[in-house]
Amino acid sequence: MTDYVPPRVWTWDQPSGGQFASINRPLAGPTHDQALPVGIHPLQLYSLATPNGQKVSILLEELLAAGHADAEYDAWPIRIGEGDQFSSGFVDVNPNSKIPALVDRSGTEPVRVFESGAILVYLAEKFGAFLPTSGPKRAETLSWLFWQMGSAPFLGGGFGHFFAYAPVKIEYAINRYAMEAKRQLDVLNRRLADNEYITGPDYSIADIAIWPWYGGVALGRTYEGAAEFLATSEYEHLMRWARQIDARPAVRRGRIVNKLSGDPSEQLHERHDASDFELRTQDKLEAAD
Numbered sequence: 001m002t003d004y005v006p007p008r009v010w011t012w013d014q015p016s017g018g019q020f021a022s023i024n025r026p027l028a029g030p031t032h033d034q035a036l037p038v039g040i041h042p043l044q045l046y047s048l049a050t051p052n053g054q055k056v057s058i059l060l061e062e063l064l065a066a067g068h069a070d071a072e073y074d075a076w077p078i079r080i081g082e083g084d085q086f087s088s089g090f091v092d093v094n095p096n097s098k099i100p101a102l103v104d105r106s107g108t109e110p111v112r113v114f115e116s117g118a119i120l121v122y123l124a125e126k127f128g129a130f131l132p133t134s135g136p137k138r139a140e141t142l143s144w145l146f147w148q149m150g151s152a153p154f155l156g157g158g159f160g161h162f163f164a165y166a167p168v169k170i171e172y173a174i175n176r177y178a179m180e181a182k183r184q185l186d187v188l189n190r191r192l193a194d195n196e197y198i199t200g201p202d203y204s205i206a207d208i209a210i211w212p213w214y215g216g217v218a219l220g221r222t223y224e225g226a227a228e229f230l231a232t233s234e235y236e237h238l239m240r241w242a243r244q245i246d247a248r249p250a251v252r253r254g255r256i257v258n259k260l261s262g263d264p265s266e267q268l269h270e271r272h273d274a275s276d277f278e279l280r281t282q283d284k285l286e287a288a289d
């Protein structure tokens with residue numbers, strides 16, 4: 001319980017506390033002038049290896065693995081803890097100041113795309129892969145893609161925030177979002193009981209969107225202690241799917257692109273070439289110093 005009584009008009013007069021408090025502000029727009037770097041490939045990705053960022057680098061690696069050579073890309077890290085998302089260059093690409101953002105420079109004019117779901121659809125349509133072009137299978141794929149976009153904020157911004165990041169443990173909030181997180185895990189578990197992948201027999205952008213969030217929690221990689229707290233091992237079909245996707249070589253590559261923390265062998269700060277996974281992870285760069 002708390003004695004807090006909301007004022008009639010909210011004002012921004014105190015830090016909110018907790019992790020990420022330093023980057024939270026009630027304003028949009030740039031805080032400083034800084035252009036984004038541009039590499040040699042048609043596709044420029046500005047991202048970070050959070051679940052939302054991983055979706056795009058995993059799709060790009062899957063496209064390359066499937067033989068779409070034009071999916072070559074440069075991936076640049078956006079350090080959201082240091083405010084890179086508020087640079088004028090980044091805001092030009094995403095007025096919402098959130099990673100991931102993509103610029104396609106393959107045409108006469110650069111095309112910007114923001115929101116991870118929009119980027120997945122854009123790339124899948126551009127290369128004609130991982131998204132059926134019409135009919136019920138396309139409808140099913142888009143339904144699950146949008147399910148992820150609508151559901152994950154409850155898992156991350158709701159459960160993850162109050163379980164892992166909030167400066168105080170609030171029982172009401174943790175209970176509310178643990179309940180919803182478990183309901184969502186059960187939605188996936190039931191779906192995956194009869195289907196190899198989310199939409200049926202074919203791997204699609206729905207799997208690529210859902211895995212970084214729900215696979216991450218199921219496999220115990222997201223929010224320390226959350227897998228035990230939510231008893232994710234009980235969702236056996238979800239666990240089978242999470243491990244199956246995790247074993248894909250393109251997923252193993254995509255999930256470490258723009259990763260700035262953790263095991264140095266699993267950090268590839270910038271990605272400009274396929275050989276970077278062999279030669280330019282942090283363990284290799286540090287050994288060469």
Ligand SMILES: N[C@@H](CCC(=O)N[C@@H](CS)C(=O)NCC(=O)O)C(=O)O
Nearest residue numbers: 023050052080098099100115116117
């Ligand atoms: N709906 C957006 C969410 C993106 C998002 O929340 N990105 C986070 C990292 S996972 C971010 O950039 N946060 C920086 C900030 O809030 O300032 C998407 O799917 O692309």
